[in-house]
Structure formats: C-alpha cells, structure tokens
Amino acid sequence: MLYLAQVHKNEFLHQFQLRLLAREEAENMWTIIPEEAFILLGKGNILTENLLVLVELSPTGDIERLEDATHWVLNLVKAYLTTGITPEFLRQEAERAEQWRQNLTLQNQDLARRSLELEARREQIQALEESLKQEKNGVHKEERTGS
DSSP states (O other): OEEEEEEETTTTTTTEEEEEEEEETTTTEEOOOOSSOOOEEEOOOOOTTTTTTEEEOOOTSOEEEEOOOOOHHHHHHIITTTTOOOOOHHHHHHHHHHHHHHHHHHHHHHHHHHHHHHHHHHHHHHHHHHHHHHHHHHHHHHHHHTT
16 A cells, blocks of 8 residues: 655664655545554665655555655646645535535436426326217217217
C-alpha cells in the first residue's frame, strides 16, 4: 500500500523514522491518517529531516519502495491547483450534483405519478366506452323488439 510520509529523526533511538501522513485508498483517492504512526528506517538510512516521501509498504509492513515525493506533489499542483480546482469548487460541484440527483428523483416520481394517473384515466375511458356499447346495444335491442 502506498503512503505519503514525512522523515523525522528519532532522537532516543538515533535513527530516522517515517511519520505516515496519508494512505492511498484508490487511484487519486487518499485518506489522511489522523493518529501518529511511525516506521523506523534503521540505522543505515540517512534522509533529510522533514522530507516528504512516498513509501510503499508490504502487507506485513515492510518498506518495499521509498522515493522523494517532490515530483508527485508538483504533479498534484499542476493537475489540480493550476486549473482552479479548489476544495471549495469541488464542494460546490458535489452540492450541485446532489441537487441534480434530487431534482431527477422528484421528476421521476412526478412522471411515475402522471403515468399512473393516465393509466387510471385510460381505464375509466375504456369502462365508459364499454358502458356506452352496452347501452347502445340495449337501445338497438329495444328498437328491434318494438318497445
């Protein structure tokens, strides 16, 4: 699993460690890690304090890959922040999408109601037609029998 982490020096152990900041849940979908989670790098690893890195961890928690996150962060800036896509813009778009969904639901309910009304009216018209046919047939029978 891929994480965004920050390098810290553990003064007590005299080693560098990674503080996990966020976890990739799916492509372009990350979750902030609210609690402090650290991974020791070992004595042989010397990195710059506060450096942001991407770290891929195995299911057992072993570091499989570690790389500087500078290019990744710059790609995020280029992809999302230079086009004016802000968190506020995304929130507004989500609200608009929810309003559209609600409007479509209401329209669908209205169409279903109208469809039921039309079906009921069609049945009434058919019943009236049948009633008129029977009445007409009754009048013709009376005329033939000479009443």
